[in-house]
Amino acid sequence: MSLEPIPIAALAADISRQNALKEHRVAPVRRLPWEMLAAICKAAIQDDPFFILTLAHVCGSFRHAVLVSPRLWGTFSINLTNRNLKELVDLFLRRSGSIPLNVTILRAVTPCQTPLSHLKANLDLMPNLRSLFCIRWHISMEDLHDPNIHMPFLKNLTVVDQSFGASGLSVLGSLTTPQLQRLTLRSLFNVEFWSDDSHADNDIEYQTALAEVGxxxxxxLWRSGWPRLVELELHGCEMLSEDLVYILRRGDLIESLSLAGRLQDKTFRHLASRPHAKRRPPAEAQNDQEAYRSQKHAYLQ
Known part of the structure; x- marks a missing residue:
């Protein structure tokens, strides 16, 4: 019985070829351009901006796409009960670079004794802020007399005060926004607090509260240089009719107006005599209107 010699050279060459193929084998995700991976990340973080932290650890390709895409870090929310608040804010500020930011400030309904001086200091470090949502933002007494926060590029501001207290008014008293385009104010005044509605108009305390809101x-708005608002929403933000009419008279570019609450006859007479708003160019009007509305709707739910 004869034994054929083992082709050692051929076997070694085949093994070397298989090893070379294995070393140069590339996963499908690594063949995708980073722009496509960034688009995938953008869609994945719509409901949870902090999901970007998870995507950055999927693989090297996703990490590269995340780190070279500052816009993926331009939207985040701040929960005042989070112990790592400052670290998260600093991380997103660093990764987002100089792009406009969309920030939501949230607070739990239950009272929290955490002082907000550090938060206001962080806001002061965000001059490129574009959108700010203040939901149940509690202002501590030591913060009420702090210097104003100047936000020269802020275009969208939403303030919701679920407690109908002074917090929402304190937010407005702290900010200066010369480029503001869209303003939403909700629950800054609770008319249901006044039990005898028939005599409310003659109640000095009631009139004083209305005057404070207005x-x-x-x-x-005056401190901000009367910005050219194109969208104004006032729900539960009741004030003296003189103040409301004055605000509406200055808003000659307002294209979308939403009022809800106890409105007086003077307001309706002004609206009936108000000329049509001056329209902006379509390209400018639709720049980020839909994105802002969908984002605001999600946060107000």
Whole structure:
């Protein structure tokens, strides 16, 4: 019985070829351009901006796409009960670079004794802020007299005060926003607090409360140089009719107006006599309107 010699050279060459193929084998995801991976990440973080932290650890390709895409870090929310608040804010500020930011400030309904001086200091470090959502933002007493926060590029501001207290008014009293285009104010005044609605108009305390709301909103807009608002929403933000009419008279570019609450006859007479708003160019009007509305709707739910 004869034994054929083993082709050692051929076998070694085949093994070397298989090893070379294995070493140069590339996963499908690594063949995708980073722009496509960034688009996938953008869609994945729509409901949870912090999911970007998870995507950055999927693989090297995703990590590269995340780190070279500052816009993926331009939207985040701040929960005042989070112990790592400052670290998260600093991380997103660093990764987002100089792009406009969309920030939501949230607070739990239950009272929290955490002082907000550090948060206001962080806001002061965000001059490129574009959108700010203040939901149940509690302002501590030591923060009420702090210097104003100047946000020269802020275009969208939403303030919701579920407690109908002074917090929402304190937010307006702290900000200066010369480039503001869309303003939403909700629950800054609770008319249901006044049990005898029939005599409310003659109640000095009631009239003083209305004057405080109207005066705060007017001072905020005056301090901001009466920005060219194109969208105004006032729900549960009742004020003296003189203040509301004055605000509407200055808003000659308002294209979308939403009022809800106890409105007086003077307001309706002004709206009936108000000329049509001056329209902006379509390209400018639709720049980020739909994105802002969908984002605001999600946060107000």
């Amino acid at each position: 005066g705060t909103v007017r001072n905020f």
